[in-house]
Amino acid sequence: xxxxxxxxxxxxxHEVEPRLLLVHYLREVLHLTGTHVGCDTSICGACTVQVxxxxxxxxxxxxxxxxxxxxxxxxxxxxNGEMHVLQEGFKEMHGLQCGFCTxxxxxxxxxxxxNNPDPSEEDIRHALKGHLCRxxxxxxxxxxxxxxxxxxxxxxxxxx
Amino acid sequence: MIPVAFEYKKVSSVEEALTSLASGGEGKLLAGGYSxxxxxxxxxxxxxxxxxxxxxxxxxxxxxxxxxxxxxAGTTHNDILHNDLIQQHLxxxxxxxxxxxxxxxxxxxxxxxxxxxxxxAADWPALVLAADANIELAGTSGKRTLKxxxxxxxxxxxxxxxxxxxxxxxxxxxxxxxxxxxxKFENPASRFAIVGCAVLRLPDGRINIAFTxxxxxxxxxxxxxxxxxxxxxxxxxxxxxxxxxxxxVDILSDNFASAEYRKHLxxxxxxxxxxxxx
Ligand SMILES: Cc1cc2nc3c(=O)[nH]c(=O)nc-3n(C[C@H](O)[C@H](O)[C@H](O)COP(=O)(O)OP(=O)(O)OC[C@H]3O[C@@H](n4cnc5c(N)ncnc54)[C@H](O)[C@@H]3O)c2cc1C
Ligand code: FES
Ligand code: FES
Numbered sequence: 001x002x003x004x005x006x007x008x009x010x011x012x013x014h015e016v017e018p019r020l021l022l023v024h025y026l027r028e029v030l031h032l033t034g035t036h037v038g039c040d041t042s043i044c045g046a047c048t049v050q051v052x053x054x055x056x057x058x059x060x061x062x063x064x065x066x067x068x069x070x071x072x073x074x075x076x077x078x079x080n081g082e083m084h085v086l087q088e089g090f091k092e093m094h095g096l097q098c099g100f101c102t103x104x105x106x107x108x109x110x111x112x113x114x115n116n117p118d119p120s121e122e123d124i125r126h127a128l129k130g131h132l133c134r135x136x137x138x139x140x141x142x143x144x145x146x147x148x149x150x151x152x153x154x155x156x157x158x159x160x
Numbered sequence: 161m162i163p164v165a166f167e168y169k170k171v172s173s174v175e176e177a178l179t180s181l182a183s184g185g186e187g188k189l190l191a192g193g194y195s196x197x198x199x200x201x202x203x204x205x206x207x208x209x210x211x212x213x214x215x216x217x218x219x220x221x222x223x224x225x226x227x228x229x230x231x232x233a234g235t236t237h238n239d240i241l242h243n244d245l246i247q248q249h250l251x252x253x254x255x256x257x258x259x260x261x262x263x264x265x266x267x268x269x270x271x272x273x274x275x276x277x278x279x280x281a282a283d284w285p286a287l288v289l290a291a292d293a294n295i296e297l298a299g300t301s302g303k304r305t306l307k308x309x310x311x312x313x314x315x316x317x318x319x320x321x322x323x324x325x326x327x328x329x330x331x332x333x334x335x336x337x338x339x340x341x342x343x344k345f346e347n348p349a350s351r352f353a354i355v356g357c358a359v360l361r362l363p364d365g366r367i368n369i370a371f372t373x374x375x376x377x378x379x380x381x382x383x384x385x386x387x388x389x390x391x392x393x394x395x396x397x398x399x400x401x402x403x404x405x406x407x408x409v410d411i412l413s414d415n416f417a418s419a420e421y422r423k424h425l426x427x428x429x430x431x432x433x434x435x436x437x438x
Binding site: 001017018019021040041042043045048054055056057060061062064065067108111112127129130131 | 161162163164165166167168170190193194197198201210212214261262263264265267268349350351
């Protein structure tokens with residue numbers, strides 16, 4: 001089947017098998033390997049990307065379902081080489097160790113910050129429920145999001 | 161994990177979906193995909209044709225009509241969570257939506273998909289039962305409406321026929337002065353209910369009590385309802401409801417919770433729910 005998608009602002013047209021998962025399309029056809037496969041059972045969130053701005057587990061969606069959609073992956077978060085404020089937060093607050101879970105968390109939490117510019121710690125932890133991190137114990141992930149929220153508040157704008 | 165190969169068709173209307181369902185036999189509807197795709201990846205489910213109803217405009221949205229809140233079947237958990245009519249008239253649906261899975265699940269999973277799938281640990285079945293909702297179905301031979309209390313028939317089983325689609329869920333707006341709650345003891349990884357309890361207390365004294373997670377399918381607990389309906393809700397009545405609850409029910413037992421533990425949880429969550437609507 002033919003699909004047309006826009007990924008990180010670039011248009012693509014490809015012939016795909018209906019059973020090709022979106023995550024495999026991104027990684028193996030487009031070679032965007034920032035999106036990870038952790039559990040492959042819809043639990044861990046490592047494969048999260050934004051489909052029409054909404055965080056989605058790309059291991060739980062077929063590429064054909066994304067026909068006509070706009071997709072944002074972690075590679076699209078820093079289009080001009082300047083880090084997204086949340087990426088900066090992860091760097092400053094040591095929000096990652098091995099980094100396997102990080103791209104997925106970034107895709108959920110950049111959307112979260114757009115809708116919740118001044119979140120409580122509880123809000124942040126609730127929003128992180130779809131992500132498993134084997135390394136950090138989440139403490140510094142929460143801090144990274146708080147760092148970004150504070151920066152955003154000073155700048156009074158949410159970067160995309 | 162790669163599913164068995166299948167054909168895929170995206171449809172844009174309920175009629176088109178029904179025609180596709182009737183065409184070859186092996187067709188299966190795909191809504192959010194958050195129950196079906198994991199099952200296909202495990203090859204527990206191997207449909208020859210996937211009929212994608214995820215983009216049918218008529219299956220989206222929530223409206224108020226004739227004293228009911230009508231939730232179209234393709235409405236996502238997150239659209240329910242953030243809807244004003246739901247917050248205003250069905251606060252326990254709002255609470256339940258917030259507790260489903262995680263942000264990604266709520267972004268794609270739908271109420272219709274959840275009811276059709278009838279997972280014994282799903283949340284919506286308890287809510288539609290407690291609210292005395294009706295479920296609208298469309299088939300090649302026309303439409304019919306079933307009471308939620310007639311809909312669930314077994315483990316992952318419902319009255320839905322193979323060539324039918326759930327089009328909407330109609331929830332009567334509870335009378336002014338009603339109180340409602342949904343509480344669940346959740347599986348910490350998936351957030352599915354190990355025990356979920358939905359309670360609606362109507363101003364005329366009736367109390368609807370529904371459980372999910374406890375047995376093969378969600379159910380109204382007539383024994384517990386009888387123990388508290390129309391009574392002053394004191395400690396004695398509460399105790400009686402707890403004693404009467406989940407009696408004669410074949411209680412699930414798995415690696416998350418034994419039958420004995422589930423039974424205990426059901427009684428504890430019933431008490432907390434009743435206290436919340438006092
Ligand atoms: C990690 C994870 C956590 C979850 N946690 C929870 C939770 O805490 N609580 C909870 O309740 N659920 C939970 N779920 C399940 C989730 O809510 C599903 O999205 C939902 O059960 C199914 O809806 P869907 O739209 O994704 O349906 P699909 O997966 O697309 O379809 C499921 C079944 O329903 C059929 N179907 C779909 N729509 C219709 C329709 N309109 N008419 C007739 N048949 C239809 C399909 O043919 C299929 O058989 C979780 C899922 C995951 C992956
Ligand atoms: S790889 Fe998709 S949720 Fe874990
Ligand atoms: S940093 Fe290693 S899994 Fe999260």
